[in-house]
Amino acid sequence: MHSKELLKGTLQTIILKLLADQGKMYGYEITQRVKELSGGEMLLTEGALYPTLHKLEAEKLLTTEKVTMGKRVRKYYKLTEAGQSSAAEKMDEFTNFIQMMHRVLQIDPAF
Template sequence: MYSKELTKGTLQPIILKLIDSRDKMYGYEITQEVKKLTSGKIDISEGALYPILHKLEAKGVLETEKVYIGKRVRKYYKVTKDGKMMVTEVTKEINDFMDTLHLIFNSETLKS
C-alpha cells in the first residue's frame, strides 16, 4: 500500500475520474473499487473520502441522488456537466504530472 503522503494529492482526481467513468457511485463502492483496481495499493479511508465528496458537491462538481433500499438511504454521487470539464482538466494535469515524474525517476540524464 502506498503511503498517505504519496496518495494525498491524487485522491480527488482518482475519485472524480472513477465516478465519471461509472455514471454514479456511492461512498463505500468508491473505496472498494479503488482498492480493487489498484490491487490494494491505494486504500481510501472514509475519513479521507467524504470530506472530498462534500467539498466537490459544494463546488457544484458533484450532485447527489438518494436511493432508498429498504429502510436505508444510499447517497449516490454523480459528476455534473461543469464537473465533467474538471474531470478532463485533472486527467490532463495528472497525466502531465506522471510524465514529469517519469523524467525525474527514469531519466539517464540524472546520472551525469
C-alpha cells in the first residue's frame, strides 16, 4: 500500500543524493542503503537500478571504477562535476515539489 507510483521520478534523485553524500558506492550497496534508510519500506529493484545507473553514466553524471574483490567484481560509481550540480538541482526540484504538493493538497506545513 505504500504506492509504488509515487516513487516514479525519484530514483535518479535518490541515487545522485546518496553518491553526493557517500562519495562512491556500488549498485548492490545502493539497494541496501536505501533499504536501511527507509526502514525496509523502500526496496529498489535491479531492473530499475542498473538501467538508471547506466543512463546516468551515459549522460556523464557518473563515472565508474571496477574493483575486484577476490573473484567478485564490484563496479563503483561516483559523481562527476556535472553529476554534483545535477544532484543539487534534483534536490531543489524535489523540495519544490513537496512544497507545491503541500499547497495543492492543503496539508498543514508542520506535517
